[in-house]
Structures are given as structure tokens and as C-alpha cells.
Amino acid sequence: MRDSGNDKSGQVVDGELLSANTPPRKRPRLRLGSILECRRELVKLYTEARQGRLPTQEATRLTYLIQAIVTTIKDSELEEQITKLEKIQDEELRAKNRTY
Secondary structure (H helix, E strand, O other), rough: OOOOOOOOOOOEEEEEEOHHHHOOOOOOOOOOOOOHHHHHHHHHHHHHOOOOOOOHHHHHHHHHHHHHHHHHHHHHHHHHHHHHHHHHHHHHHHHHHOOO
16 A cells, blocks of 8 residues: 555644654653742743743643642652651650650
């Protein structure tokens, strides 16, 4: 079977149809492991939306997801602090019980 060159198959990336022969664009690795990294990404989203390079609906959706990540980071950090405090409290209680 011969390729007629009219093949419309491909992949849509950022609203742009790429042909099957177009190599995929490399995107920088998105880092959202800290609140600071999430803040930086939110600033990028805001800037792109303000400049019209990103539809506001898409920016809103991504902002919501990043806010969920920030909440998870905060909860994780709080849980870690509570665990440390409980460990210190247990150690102090054991030390106190040994002295009596």
C-alpha cells in the first residue's frame, strides 16, 4: 500500500497537530516537589494566561491541580513534624520513667 501523503493521522500537542513523522518536542521536566516549585509554576501559568498563550480555562484547571499538590505537601510536612514531636515526647517519657 502506498502513502498518498494525505495522511491526517498524528498527535495534537498544545493545540497543534503534529504529523506522525514529526519528532515529539522535549518538554522540560516539571518539578512540583516543593511549595516553592509549585509557586514558580503558578507564576508561569499566570503569565502565560495573561499573555494569551494559555486559555484561561486551562490555566484554571492546572492551578486547581497545583493547589491540590500544595495542600498534599503541607499535609505531608505537618504529618512529618507531628511524628517527630511524638517521638521526642515518647523518648522524654521513657527517660522520665527510668529515673523513678
